[in-house]
Amino acid sequence: MRILPRDATRSRSHTGLDAEPSLPILDRPAGVLWVDDDPQFTARARTLAEQSLLHLHVARTPDEASEIVAIYGSEIVAGFLNIDLLGEPSTEAWLTETRAHPKARRIPLAFLSARDDLRTRVWAAHEGARLFLNTPVDPTELSQAINQLVALRRAARPSILIVDEDRDFAGALSDQLNAYGMQSVALDDASQLLTQLQCSDPDAVIVDAQTPDINGFDLCRVLRTHSRWQDLPVLIMGRDNRLGARLAAFEAGSDDFLPRHSAPAEFLVRIQTHIERSRMMRERADRDPLTGLLTRRALLESLAARLSEVSRKKQNLAFCLLDLDHFKRINDTHGHLAGDRVLAGLGRLLQNRFRVEDLRGRWGGEEFVVVMANEGMHNARTILERIRREFAELDFQAVNGENFRVSFSAGIAEFPTHGRDVEAIFSTADRHLYAAKAAGRNRIIRTPQIN
Amino acid sequence: MRILPRDATRSRSHTGLDAEPSLPILDRPAGVLWVDDDPQFTARARTLAEQSLLHLHVARTPDEASEIVAIYGSEIVAGFLNIDLLGEPSTEAWLTETRAHPKARRIPLAFLSARDDLRTRVWAAHEGARLFLNTPVDPTELSQAINQLVALRRAARPSILIVDEDRDFAGALSDQLNAYGMQSVALDDASQLLTQLQCSDPDAVIVDAQTPDINGFDLCRVLRTHSRWQDLPVLIMGRDNRLGARLAAFEAGSDDFLPRHSAPAEFLVRIQTHIERSRMMRERADRDPLTGLLTRRALLESLAARLSEVSRKKQNLAFCLLDLDHFKRINDTHGHLAGDRVLAGLGRLLQNRFRVEDLRGRWGGEEFVVVMANEGMHNARTILERIRREFAELDFQAVNGENFRVSFSAGIAEFPTHGRDVEAIFSTADRHLYAAKAAGRNRIIRTPQIN
Structure with a gap:
């Protein structure tokens, strides 16, 4: 077996590998551009954005919007344009102007309009709208839209695993995908597929039919019966492009089939579409909307x-369980909206740190x-301790405008010291968390005795 | 415009249209076949199945398994086979025998094994395993697997919308899809696409490139910017099969592209694969694992x-908010497992009634x-009242073996009487629920005064 690491200078795990900058951290709040003149609707959008710790930059005219882009362009992660306010020709002019601005070129945009005809929707899609929402937008839909646009911006550079015994072919395909901004690894021994998937955790697989x-x-069929990989996009490429081969590919559960001699542009566009669609679905399924973190499942x-x-690697793993201190009291004293801001704030901090x-x-x-893989309790505690201090110093705003602060307590458990399955590790972490609460909160405990 | 309803005798909304029988209702519990001889693992599986109100039929040998299938075949919705117990040749023989049994032919199966080599996995996929799980299986993974297999069995007959101005072509394609067990509607006026989608809510769309x-x-692009339809599988068919057309289709966000003159078998297999994959993802995203109901989002x-x-249609809509009575006390008195059974039980009842x-x-x-569309509060209360009585008479089992009963209270609100948006309707239903609790629980209130 040989693994051809392509573009190894940008490893997925450490550099974040995204062509896009990641979201600004807490002290420089990420912004959402909002171009509309309806005060009631704008106020509602502001509330929703703030729940996700995003700052809403409001423009009432195209000129104001351009000014905001010029000043805050690099901090803006999503935009919402009311096209009824601007009108189609001004929207087009404004978009042309804005996209000339390097900081603003890639801001994902949602268009808002009271019109629901197909022509307007086609026009919006052609102008590059990622979403088209009918006004008045339901708060749930708006909150979903904000999350979706922010996720698009956060998306990391796609990584592809190519399984092909012909190293020259795989290398050439890999180079071409890399040239288009993807990251790929080629594997010439199909029997190593499952191991390699676990190491490189790619966004999609391209596999030669004749490995x-x-x-x-068969490789595709195996992935479809594997709980971990069954939703991974798979593209089978065949030397034989006859009906039988195409049917066999789809019957095996592949997302696509391409002749092996297809133009690289075709591989690129097709795999990109599959990745984008699978990411959208996974985002919906796996992310808690308020905090942006993984759901429990x-x-x-x-x-x-x-x-x-x-x-397998005989490494350690640290499992940390965090619980906000006196959270019920926060909700009761400062209102649910303030409570939601605290949850979103801790979510954002955990996302970025x-x-x-x-x-x-x-x-x-x-x-x-x-969960930190390949870290023991000691290091985990050091890292989490910094976060605990940072979080305890953040100012949150109550509904009445007052500022307040919140802390969290945490318990840490370690694999394999405290057990080899989730239940055992969780229950130890939970006991340590309880000890942290009992010892006065705003602290982290990794063994009940020595801390 | 002309809509060609195909197979109109089986409407999606009323008959359930599934080629498969739907899950048995509460009084005839659905079964899961479990072929394994590890008592500890079997006990865990039994607990997980019971949480979903499924009955585990345990077989320790292939012969026992065959007997169970002969007796309970039509009630079994999923099977788990430990292939290390049976061995590959016996598993093959058992599968051949079992699949000859008409009631058992379509039971989705998961294979369990301690072996994790690719050869075994390929063999399992060839033998028709829908999932392959390594033992010892983590409880989360097992519970997920049970849900996934049950959902496969519950899946309704796929429905397809064909958009093509050539009525003869669309009709012929439609007939062919229907012959393969799908249900399709053809639309010859693309401008009606969004309206038609809302009426027929299909699982996938096949659209002619040259409408x-x-x-x-452009139609595909519009769907991708539409929050309601952005994850719908779309297959574009083109008269022009050159690279440019293929790229355009994927750039527009379609899931697939096919020449218009392709064999019907190809349309069939490709659209089936896209539907199956999209259903799997949606199931993951939208279903609460314990109750099988929609998540809040x-x-x-x-x-x-x-x-x-x-x-739009000037109809009513009834929004009912249900809350279990004294649920905390149930958890405290009878244990969390019993509490989970109650939640799963109400979930199953709501699913079936x-x-x-x-x-x-x-x-x-x-x-x-x-939520009942096109129903007023009065009818909604009548329907829900029957469910309330039925639920209150169900026996649940505590961890100590004792039986107990549970009731729920509910509040109902109506669109447009109580408001035109979710917030207003929810808050009225919540007030009515509160009144039901205050009035002594185990009752339904639709107006605080007259009930």
């Missing part, structure tokens, strides 16, 4: 895979989980 | 669409929502 020993159709699924990996490979999830209510 | 006025690429999304529809088009979701914790 030796086990053919591409998604976290448990990834954790199971992570445990089997560290177990860890490595891509660390799992961060909302366990439910005011409980959060952070 | 008049607005071409198929999925419910809110569908509710927004439902509200705009009834508003309403029309397909009624929305049923878990709002969070012990709160549930039922």
Whole structure:
């Protein structure tokens, strides 16, 4: 077997590998551009944006919008344009002007309009709208739209695994995908597919139909029965492009089939579409809308895979359970909106302060989980201690305008010291969390005795 | 415009249109076949199955398994086979025998094994395993697997919308899809696409690239910017099969592209694969694992669409908020497992006692929502009253083996009487629910005064 690492200078785990800059961190709030003149609707959008700790930059005219882009362009992660306010010709002119601005070129945009005719929708799609929403927009739909646009901006550079025994062909395809901004790894021994998937965790796989020993159709079928990989986009490429081969590919559950001699542009566009669609679906399924972190179910699924990996590699894993202190009191004293801001704030902090490979999830209510693979309790505590101090110094705003601060307590458990399965590790972390609460809160405990 | 309803005798909303029988109702519990001899693992599986109100039929040998299939075949909705117990040749023999049994032919199966080599996995996929799980299986993974297999069995007959101005071509394609067990509607006026989607809510769309006025690429682009339809599988068919057309189709965000003169078998297999994959993802994203009902987010999304529809058609809509009575006490007295059974039981009852088009979701914790479009409060109360009585008479089992009963209270609000948006309707239903609790629980209130 040979693995051809392409573009190895940009490893997925450490540099974030995204062509896009990641979201600004808490002290420089990310912004949303809002071009509309309806005060009631704008106020509602402001509330929703603030819940996600995003700052709404409001423009009432195209000129104001251009000014905002000029000043805050690099901090703006999504835009909403009311096209009824601007009118189609001004919108087009404004878009042309704005996209000339390097900082603003890639801001994903949603168009808002009271009109619902197909012609307007076609026009919007042609102008590059990522979403088209009918006004008045329902708060749920608006909040979903904000999350979706922000996720588009956050999306990391796509990574592809190519399975092909012909190294020259795979290398050439890989180079071409890389030239288009993807990152790819080629594998010439199909029997290593599952191991390689676990290491490189790609966004999609391109597999040759005629891999030796086990053919591409069977490889695809195996992925479809594997709980971890069953939703991974798979593209089978065949030397034989006849009906039988195409049918076999789809019957095996592949997302697409291409002749092996297809133009690289075709591989590129097709795989990009599959990746974009699968990311959109996964985002919907696996992310808690308020905090942007993994849902409990998604976290448990990834954790199971992570445990089997560290177990195989004889590494450690630290499991941290966090719980906001006196959260009920915050909701009662400062209002639910303020409580939601606190949850979103801790979510954002956890999103930005860890490595891509660390799992961060909302366990439910005011409980959060952070999992660090290949870290022991001691290091985990040091890292989490910094976050604890940083979080405790953040100012949150109550509904009445007052500022207030919040802390969290945490318990840490370690694999394999405290057990080899999720239940055992969770229950130890939970006991340590309880000890942290009992000892006065706003602290982290990794063993009940020595801390 | 002309709509060609195909197979109109089986409407999606009323008959359930599934080629498969739907899940048995509560009084005839659905079964899961479990072929394994590890008592500890079997006990865990039994607990997980019971949480979903499924009955585990345990077989320790292939012969026992065959007996179970002969007796309970029509009630079994999923099977789990430990292939290490049976061995590959016996598994093959058993599968051949079992699949000859008409009641058992379509039971979706997961294979369990301690072996993780690719060869075994390929063999399992060839033998028709829908999932392959490594033992010991993590409880989360097992519970996810049970849900996934049950959902496969529950899946309704796929429905396709064909958009093509050539009625003969569309009719012929439609007939062929129907012959393969799908249900299709053909639309010859692309400008009616959005309206038609709302009426027929299909699982996928096949659109001709050259529809008049607005071409198929633009139609696809519009769907991708539409929050309601952006994850719908779209297949573009083109008269022109050159690279440019193929690229245009994928750039527009279609899931697939096919020459218009392709064999019907190819349309069939490709669209089936896209539908199966999209259903799997949607199931993951939108269903609460414990109750099988819509998650709060999925419910809110569908509710927004439902509200705009009834508003357009000047119909009513009833929004019912249900809350289990004394649920905390149940958990404390009978154990969390018993509490989970109650939640799953109410979930199953709501799943089986309403029309397909009624929305049923878990709002969070012990709160549930039922939405009936085109029903006023009066009818909604009558229907829900029957469910209330039925539920209150179900026996649940505590961890200590004791039986106990549970009731729920509910508040109902009506669109447009109590408001035109979700917030207003929810808050009225919530007030009515509060009144029901205050009046002694185990009752339904639709106006605080007269009940």
